[in-house]
Amino acid sequence: MNFKRIYIPIAIIGCTYIFIFLKYFDKSTSNSQIVSNSTLVIPALLLYALNIAAISIFMELVAKYVSKKYIAWPLRYAVFLYYIFIIIICAFDEENSNEMQQIASQYYYKVYYFRSPSYYNDELSITGIKSKKNIALKVLKDIVARSISHWIVIFVGCFVVGVFFISFTIKYFIINTKSKNTNKNYVELKFEANQKPTNKQSGKYQLFLGLAVIAIDVITMIIFFAKDSDSIRMVAPAHWNFYKSHFKPRFSQQAYIDAVQQYRSQNQLKEGYDWIDQRETPVFPIVYAPKNVVCSYNPQLAYCPSFISDTSVQYESPNVVVIIIESFTPGPMMLGDKVVESQDPIVSGPLYKEIYLPTLKQLSETGTSFSSLSSNGLPTVFGWYSLTTGEIPNSNSINMMQSIFNDVDDYPSFFKQQGYNSLYISPSNLKFDGKHNWVFRGKEVVRNKQDLKEFPLWFDDVVHYFPNEEQAAELGVEQTLYQSWVPDRITSTQFIKYFEEAKTKSGKPILGVWATVDTHMPFMGYDDHKFYEPFKFGSGVESMKGQHKVDRYTTLAKYADHYIGEVVDYIKQNHNNTVLVVLGDHGAREVPLLKNEQVDPRDPNSAFYDDSCNGQPFSNDQLFTTTSVINYFGDNQQLKDKFDALKKKVIKVPTDHQDMIRTLYDIVEDTTGKHLASSRNGRNLLELANNLTANLPLRTHWSLRSTTLYSELATESTLYRYHSLGAYGEQFAGIYPTCVTGEIRSKITSTQHKQFRIYQKLFDYLQRNNKQFSYKFRDENCIIPKTCTFPVNGEAYNKNIPLQYSMTVIFVGAGVGLLIYFVDVLFHWLKQKKRVAPVDRNRILRQQLIME
CATH class of the missing domain: 3.40.720.10 (Alkaline Phosphatase, subunit A)
Structure with missing residues (x-):
């Protein structure tokens, strides 16, 4: 194995593993485990290694089989930059989990780092002199100051990996420089004269193994993006979750109707109110209103003829x-x-x-x-x-x-x-x-x-x-x-x-x-x-x-x-x-x-x-x-x-x-x-x-509080406190403070956790599609006997142009690279089918020496 070709991926894996171990074995600022089950670190490490290996193998296959170096080398540099991107996202994910109890999301970057542009004239506010300190830098300084040991592990670990990476870079730079200063013809002739016959069988096995790694990685990614699985999400590489945060949650029509029915059955409205969207598949399922407003949109309901508007002011x-x-x-x-x-x-x-x-x-x-x-x-x-x-x-x-x-x-x-x-x-x-x-x-x-x-x-x-x-x-x-x-x-x-x-x-x-x-x-x-x-x-x-x-x-x-x-x-x-x-x-x-x-x-x-x-x-x-x-x-x-x-x-x-x-x-x-x-x-x-x-x-009621990692679901008298991405949690009387002598707790079940996640998913779905309200x-005029039609909302904000462009470049580039690779392989295979007589390389070498 040529270590020169894999030392960069090894350095990248080493650096990301530091953050993974911190995430799985460290505690958050709220004194809770970031990951509910530390044994999940094993599949997490394997998935990271698999993904980086697949990217590296793909790069090397293209570089090896594509004879056009102006295609191969830019690809190598692009992949190297992608490695750096993986480290940044991994580091951000670990620290974000530690401080904010959230998994890395593209929207955090837009909120805190790249800043959303102003859509309104914010100069209309009352202002004075500006702060002389940078808020983001002040917060970052405070975060580091209060977790010194945590950050020492990060800096020292990545420093060691960086030294490893730089030392090999310098080593091969020196070797390549010396090679250029040596007699080029002699080096090439010596190489040709001492070249050993290639083990074609071994090459086939290496090619098969490399393609298998790429295939497994691609299949795993497809499963991750196609399936809403909390267990996969918990162990998936941070940059996968970063990409997925751009996608809207999905519901089949029946699953959506079932989720709406579950929500409505768990939240009893006060007397005189009803759900406003009474259609078979409601578009705005959690909006409620007084019945005289509901009847304006649903005059067919049995109780509507008896309602009369009353808008008198009381005090x-x-x-x-x-x-x-x-x-x-x-x-x-x-x-x-x-x-x-x-x-x-x-x-x-x-x-x-x-x-x-x-x-x-x-x-x-x-x-x-x-x-x-x-x-x-x-x-x-x-x-x-x-x-x-x-x-x-x-x-x-x-x-x-x-x-x-x-x-x-x-x-x-x-x-x-x-x-x-x-x-x-x-x-x-x-x-x-x-x-x-x-x-x-x-x-x-x-x-x-x-x-x-x-x-x-x-x-x-x-x-x-x-x-x-x-x-x-x-x-x-x-x-x-x-x-x-x-x-x-x-x-x-x-x-x-x-x-x-x-x-x-x-x-x-x-x-x-x-x-x-x-x-x-x-x-x-x-x-x-x-x-x-x-x-x-x-x-x-x-x-x-x-x-x-x-x-x-x-x-x-x-x-x-x-x-x-x-x-x-x-x-x-x-x-x-x-x-x-x-x-x-x-x-x-x-x-x-x-x-x-x-x-x-x-x-x-x-x-x-x-x-x-x-x-x-x-x-x-x-x-x-x-x-x-x-x-x-x-x-x-x-x-x-x-x-x-x-x-x-x-x-x-x-x-x-x-x-x-x-x-x-x-x-x-x-x-x-x-x-x-x-x-x-x-x-x-x-x-x-x-x-x-x-x-x-008390009226039947469900209430949800959530971060990406931790959630609470409260009924009218019971609190369910659990890890958002796993059925790890307890139920008890939700009376604060909860840590008191004699408090009775019991574990939540997988069935309960599934219900809670459906509840969360419904909110996710409605908000990402601008259907919550x-x-x-x-409209104060929409009171029976007036009839009003259901509104149609504008499109929700689900665009992230820089991310879309970068992902498009990556996937299009990967597709073009694969196409070039297979065309090149096919070309070489057809060339070998012509059965050209073997060349006596020693005879050619002797002729070249005589001519010199």
Whole structure:
């Protein structure tokens, strides 16, 4: 074997194997196994080796049998670049799994690295001076700093492989250089004179073996792309999953109808509502509406003649304030002892402890709290997005990018249609997560896309800026050291300023949304440290784990709580008749966790809990659980009646973001009389709390929270927590905190996991085809007796031009290469059939020597 020809593939395999071993034997930042079964590393290693071997053999076959070197050598260089691409995707996949709990997807590159172009005029936002730091570089630096040992393994391993690769490259470069400086004729004659007869039989075997490797690899790839198999997906090379993320999920018609029936049977609608698409094969299967709207599209239904429209306004619409806390999971030590110790579905008492979260503690005493409320995704690119749009995180894509042309049941445009003026305060550059093509919806379209011009307006005012000197004086704040994001101290004052201006200018009820940032990992804060309480364990990278991290997180959470308090005080004093919601965009991922033997530096006497259920291969409380509290400040009797009976109640059954938004929808619809169609898979939490208080049965409900790797499916009282790509998981009463003494757990079955995956696949299918919702269903005129036709949505965003071009070049090039190869082989075979007399090579050699 000529080692010269295979040392590059060996180096590539060696480097990729480092990342594979890390992925299969390391844990994610949420302390869970990245792959649910570490024995799967064996087929993963084999598939990587098979794929790289097939590519290498194909390259060598073309180079060997194609006499035109101007074809062979460019192909070799192209394959070498493809090797580098494989390493990059493999490294990205491992780190993405570790940090984000997601498998590599092409859309991550478009969101974070190549950045989606702006489809709207984002210059219409309120701006100040720009940050002096690069957000992506800051995040990357933080990631490396908090996982030093992890990155040492990566750098050292790839350095060793790189040295191996470079040394052989230099070695053969020197050999080739020496050969060129030697008498060319002599070298060639010596080679010819000493050439041994070729073993044709051995050559045939090598050719057969090479073609067999290529065939097996091609067949495996076809199976992978044709079959939706979680087990194959888990062990497939990262670049295969990267390609597959471009493809839409597929359903046969019957499988689709069965999935729709399963979804509808598992989600009971409230009285007076029905599914709007009653066709035999519904195009919009999860959209529901009041029956008088349903009848406008389905007048043939038996109950339609009895329905009469009622659009009377009941009372004045309240302001709605939504505060979204970054990475918010208050650990058990931050919760009231009664909340932690009780396994009842509803308890009385404050949800939070004053020592950690004094403002939220006060809000939980005057309002209604939800200890087990969860986001539907992780991180912000999924959690914030799902909260805002109602789309559940796609298992093979990034909704923030892939759905930019989708109709979505978003709450900003819902409130606009209900007569609200809307405001969004952002701590981050909106292009970092790709939010810019969402928060500016309805504003001026700067790219030619007709569908976008038909979208309703989201926010009237969008605010993101570091205040300059004049703006800081106007806000009454001290300027901060400019970091990548604007700290809560400043964004809270921006919220108060622009909320007041919006109320004064519009005279309408206000939807005000404020996103905080300081509790973002790695929990070092984004303000000058003089504004925080002192970190008890320091703030450097040497204190990245254990009690140090818990201390930093709780310190920053108390900082955020303080500025939430300033906004709450402003609302109470200036804007009577306001509904306030506080929740997290997603869980904290890493903290706060304290094991039984650890001592909380803030509250040494606090009760601890059983930590043994963390570190499972199917996630834990810190991924999705955020908790939430809802309050009403005002004198409107109808609203007071809804809230007063539930004061100081803590609801502990599983709930999520969709439930909270559905609750706000119902509150506003009751004031305006405009009951609109929706695809939000949520329940009214006030109704849920009343039913629990009265010990009434809860409506049947399934709720999905997901990353690519970990998922939760919650019913009205049970939580199923499992690995997304395998039937590894448990079911238990989904009461947070879940790690408590006496909690009963049992394993999920393969049948249950299959049901859960069908549920996820239905969401994937609808979102990738723009069939989850249509803005046209919000037509207020579509009420019986008027008849309306079902809308036809525009095409979803499923294009990635650079990827399509590169894949086209690769496959066309491979096809042309194969064609050239077989034509060349056929030509040589026909030439041999002529039976030309053998040449006496020794005689020719002697003649050449004599002539010289």
